[in-house]
Amino acid sequence: MSVATVHRIRRVDPAYPPALEQLSDPPAAIYTTCPPQALVELLSGPLVAVVGPREPSTYGLEMARALGSGLAAAGVTVVSGLARGVDACALEAATTSGRALAVLPGSVTRPYPAGNARLAAAVARCGALVSETNESRSLTRWAFPRRNRIMAALAQAVVVVEARERSGTLITARIALELGRSVGAVPGRATSPLARGANALLRDGAFLVESPQDVLDELFGAGALRVHAARARSAGGVPGDSPAGVPGGHDERLTESQTNATHPPLAALDATDRAVLEALADGDGVGTVAARCRLPPGAARAALGRLVSLGLLQPCGLQGFERTWRATALLTDLDTNARHGADGGGVPDLDRDTSAR
Numbered sequence: 001m002s003v004a005t006v007h008r009i010r011r012v013d014p015a016y017p018p019a020l021e022q023l024s025d026p027p028a029a030i031y032t033t034c035p036p037q038a039l040v041e042l043l044s045g046p047l048v049a050v051v052g053p054r055e056p057s058t059y060g061l062e063m064a065r066a067l068g069s070g071l072a073a074a075g076v077t078v079v080s081g082l083a084r085g086v087d088a089c090a091l092e093a094a095t096t097s098g099r100a101l102a103v104l105p106g107s108v109t110r111p112y113p114a115g116n117a118r119l120a121a122a123v124a125r126c127g128a129l130v131s132e133t134n135e136s137r138s139l140t141r142w143a144f145p146r147r148n149r150i151m152a153a154l155a156q157a158v159v160v161v162e163a164r165e166r167s168g169t170l171i172t173a174r175i176a177l178e179l180g181r182s183v184g185a186v187p188g189r190a191t192s193p194l195a196r197g198a199n200a201l202l203r204d205g206a207f208l209v210e211s212p213q214d215v216l217d218e219l220f221g222a223g224a225l226r227v228h229a230a231r232a233r234s235a236g237g238v239p240g241d242s243p244a245g246v247p248g249g250h251d252e253r254l255t256e257s258q259t260n261a262t263h264p265p266l267a268a269l270d271a272t273d274r275a276v277l278e279a280l281a282d283g284d285g286v287g288t289v290a291a292r293c294r295l296p297p298g299a300a301r302a303a304l305g306r307l308v309s310l311g312l313l314q315p316c317g318l319q320g321f322e323r324t325w326r327a328t329a330l331l332t333d334l335d336t337n338a339r340h341g342a343d344g345g346g347v348p349d350l351d352r353d354t355s356a357r
Contacts, residue, residue, distance in 0.1 A: 006108055006134060007032050007039075015040050019153045022179050027132035027150070033108050034128035042077060042101065042128055046219055049079040049151045049176075051169050052086025052161035057194055060162040063186050064089040067159060070212025072098030076219075077127060079103065079155050081147055082116050086161045095122040103151045104131040105143035112139060130154075148172040157182040157218060159209050163197025170197050173206075182218050184209040220315035221286070221304065276303040277312060278331065282322040289321075 009015050010029045015036035020026045032039055050067050052060055068078050068090035078094035080087040082102040094100040100123045106112045108129040111120035120129060132150065133143075145168065152158055152175040160183070163169040173183050184207040188195020202208060207218050269277065272295065279292045290300035304321055307313040312327040323331075 005033075007034065007036055008134070009036055009039070017043050017154060019043070020150065023149055023153050025149075030130055030132055030150075031108055031134045032128050032130045033124040034130075039128055039130075042099065043154065045075065045077055047077045047079050047101065047155045048215055048219070049155035049158040049172065050086065050090035050161060051080060051148075051151070051158065051172050052090075053163060053167060053169060053194065054083050054085040054087075056086050056089075056162050057188075057192070059188070060086055060186075060194065061089050064161050065093045067161070067209070067212055067215070068093030068100075069097045071215060072096075072100065074098075074212060074216055076216070077101055079151055081105070081144075081151060082111060082113075082120060082123070082129075084113060084116065088116055088119055090161075091123055092119055095119075095126050099127040101127045101154070102129050103147050103154070104129060105147040106139050107131060107134050107136045109134070110136045144168060145171050149175045152176040152181060153179060155181060157184060157215060159183075159215060160185045160198045160201055160206070162186065162188060162194045163201075164193055165196040165200070167197045170201075173201060182207060184215060184218060186210070221308070221321060272299065272303050273306055276300065277307055277323070277327060280313070280321060280323065283320040285320050 008029055008031055011021075011026060013036070016030070017039075020030070034042060048071055050064060050071070052064060056064070064086040072078050072094035075098065077099045078090055079101045080091050080103075082088060082091065082104055091100045091102055102111075102120060102123045104111055104120075108124075108131050111117055111129065123129060130150070132146065148168070148171045152172050155176070158173055158176040158181060160169055160173050163173075163185075173185075176183050183201060185198040185201040186209045187202060188198055190199065207214065209215055272293075275293050276289055276295075280289060284292075286297055286301045286304060289295070289304065290297045293300065295303070304313060307327075308315070308321070310326075311324060312330065313321045314324050315321060
């Protein structure tokens with residue numbers, strides 16, 4: 001692989017990732033294929049590390065591919081280590097759907113392993129290669145756990161696809177937990193040695209990962225995958241290619257055909273859904289909504305998920321929600337109907353052209 005320019009970002013430079021400062025031994029500098037300001041933008045969006053063994057099962061490869069593709073399509077930058085197996089599979093899937101970031105144990109000019117050089121080039125085109133060294137000498141065994149700590153620091157969540165009981169993959173999960181990051185794991189067969197590490201994480205409290213939806217629910221709240229993926233597809237570009245790199249940065253005003261394709265008909269809202277929609281203030285989380293509407297937390301979460309799936313709410317921050325333009329239009333029409341003596345029970349057709357609003 002040929003890299004025309006390698007950018008060195010020192011710890012004293014403005015573009016140095018703040019997340020790395022949380023490490024007990026932050027790199028003195030990082031080297032990347034990405035220009036400093038572009039790296040700042042890439043790292044300002046959501047990042048999820050997908051990690052696993054070099055020799056996974058067929059099931060592990062399928063899950064890595066599904067997670068890489070689904071998360072990237074939803075606007076999340078997929079982080080991994082470029083090693084063969086789960087790492088490479090997740091990154092390759094991500095490069096076909098969105099953005100990826102590979103953290104290397106050695107120089108970005110000589111990606112390791114050499115057999116993944118083509119994949120490294122694809123990652124560099126849609127995201128970045130990052131390393132704390134620019135030296136091309138032979139790697140030591142300590143280069144790999146040092147790489148893992150950078151992955152754990154940069155990501156908001158780490159997902160372990162498969163891991164043996166004493167796997168090096170678990171180093172990344174352990175560091176992530178120490179840094180306060182979310183850690184998830186894909187459940188595996190109880191009798192499979194490749195599943196013991198991941199199953200142990202689940203037993204100890206890691207969040208369950210059966211699909212990209214589970215990861216997005218952990219990061220943003222219920223229903224985030226469907227809404228963000230639809231919005232990314234409607235934008236006609238690289239998913240998540242907003243100024244901040246956060247899903248939802250695109251213009252929400254879809255064309256009529258796009259709206260019909262991405263949202264079900266809004267036939268009606270039940271009383272709970274309408275109460276939640278009317279009571280929500282931008283940034284409210286499940287607990288606040290439950291208290292304000294006097295609902296059990298489970299009922300509030302379910303209502304928020306339904307409203308997100310209808311395109312009436314979108315995730316805001318890590319745990320909150322906010323109304324979309326569709327919700328504003330809906331509430332305005334319902335209020336107008338009520339003031340004009342309508343029964344207020346029906347829901348206006350929001351799948352028409354509302355550009356005149």
